Amino acid sequence: MEKKITVLPGDGIGPEVVASAVKVLQVIGKRYNHTFHLGYAAIGGAAIDQFNNPLPDETIAMCEESDAVLLGAVGGPKWDNNPPELRPEKGLLKIRKHFDLFANLRPVKAFPSLLASSPLKREVAENVDLMIVRELTGGIYFGEPRKKTNEAAVDTCVYSRREIERIVENAFELARLRRGKLCSVDKANVLDTSRLWREIVEEKKFQYPDVEVEHNLVDSVAMKLITNPGQYDVVVTENMFGDILSDEASVITGSLGVLPSASIRGDQFGLYEPVHGSAPEIAGQGAANPAATILSVAMMLQYSFGLKEEAAEIERAVNAVFEDGYYTADLARHHDRVLTTDEWTDKVLNEI
Ligand code: NAI
Numbered sequence: 001m002e003k004k005i006t007v008l009p010g011d012g013i014g015p016e017v018v019a020s021a022v023k024v025l026q027v028i029g030k031r032y033n034h035t036f037h038l039g040y041a042a043i044g045g046a047a048i049d050q051f052n053n054p055l056p057d058e059t060i061a062m063c064e065e066s067d068a069v070l071l072g073a074v075g076g077p078k079w080d081n082n083p084p085e086l087r088p089e090k091g092l093l094k095i096r097k098h099f100d101l102f103a104n105l106r107p108v109k110a111f112p113s114l115l116a117s118s119p120l121k122r123e124v125a126e127n128v129d130l131m132i133v134r135e136l137t138g139g140i141y142f143g144e145p146r147k148k149t150n151e152a153a154v155d156t157c158v159y160s161r162r163e164i165e166r167i168v169e170n171a172f173e174l175a176r177l178r179r180g181k182l183c184s185v186d187k188a189n190v191l192d193t194s195r196l197w198r199e200i201v202e203e204k205k206f207q208y209p210d211v212e213v214e215h216n217l218v219d220s221v222a223m224k225l226i227t228n229p230g231q232y233d234v235v236v237t238e239n240m241f242g243d244i245l246s247d248e249a250s251v252i253t254g255s256l257g258v259l260p261s262a263s264i265r266g267d268q269f270g271l272y273e274p275v276h277g278s279a280p281e282i283a284g285q286g287a288a289n290p291a292a293t294i295l296s297v298a299m300m301l302q303y304s305f306g307l308k309e310e311a312a313e314i315e316r317a318v319n320a321v322f323e324d325g326y327y328t329a330d331l332a333r334h335h336d337r338v339l340t341t342d343e344w345t346d347k348v349l350n351e352i
Pocket residue numbers: 013017072073074075076077089092256257273275276277278279280281282287288289290292330
């Protein structure tokens with residue numbers, strides 16, 4: 001197989017973790033006989049410094065020519081006082097919007113060897129294997145009108161039928177590929193957008209008789225993610241609820257440094273990135289955990305290229321290195337073998 005991938009290293013630890021993930025991608029290519037053509041482009045703070053634009057046209061053009069995009073992370077104190085249009089995060093929002101990446105997939109899976117780092121009891125966290133599917137391009141973050149004065153402020157939550165249908169379909173398809181359970185999260189006792197959401201899930205479920213569906217209110221799910229996260233398979237929800245719940249879910253298994261994500265749109269194209277940010281305070285020290293970005297490459301192989309075996313091999317290798325007791329500094333509190341980013345990456349490469 002031959003694929004074109006645009007690589008956007010970004011800021012802080014972004015370039016370090018992306019370099020690790022690219023090495024893994026290349027070793028997978030060699031072992032399974034695939035050619036991955038990589039092109040590098042700028043986004044975020046790096047792009048502001050170079051082009052005075054967090055998402056330059058050249059970057060968009062390169063992504064448009066590609067089958068998938070791998071992103072590190074953006075942001076840092078250097079740009080915190082910039083005007084809104086010249087902030088690194090703007091680059092992220094724009095790329096998601098430009099490519100209409102309406103579905104954000106965040107799998108949360110317990111690595112047995114990392115459970116000591118979880119804030120939850122081992123018996124609560126150990127069976128977790130869930131996927132949050134967050135709607136990414138609609139809802140209150142984008143709704144008009146919006147306005148702020150000193151005395152009052154307005155934000156508007158808007159969802160069209162089509163916007164809800166496509167994310168719900170996506171979630172049903174994912175549930176079908178996993179354990180066949182879907183939890184739809186809303187606030188239908190209060191919000192009209194949630195009532196429409198719930199109606200559409202009820203309509204769609206007849207096309208997926210093999211998927212078991214339940215509706216749940218967001219406040220209740222916030223609680224159950226802590227008390228019994230093992231009950232969930234696929235959880236689908238709108239933009240703001242998903243933002244909050246996915247951050248909550250991200251701590252269940254112990255570390256931000258191991259969580260990948262995908263932003264997709266129902267065809268083969270996708271943007272893959274770690275859940276964590278640019279961690280500027282540890283940048284350049286070889287202290288970054290590259291696992292989240294490496295696992296994001298596994299998601300790319302699976303969801304954009306249909307390479308399931310290759311994706312599973314990456315997950316197996318990452319798990320094996322943890323099982324052997326090798327960790328980067330973020331996870332090393334309970335262990336003694338602390339490796340740098342590059343040393344840890346080499347363990348994964350050897351394992352593959
Ligand atoms: P962060 O995720 O960068 O860091 C949170 C904590 O986790 C820090 O203690 C950091 O050292 C640690 N951490 C994160 N990733 C790690 C890794 N791979 N290995 C080891 N330790 C890791 O979030 P924070 O501190 O809130 O934001 C820092 C910057 O990143 C800000 O400028 C923020 O805007 C940006 N950010 C960017 C995101 C993105 O590009 N998608 C997402 C979240 C934040």
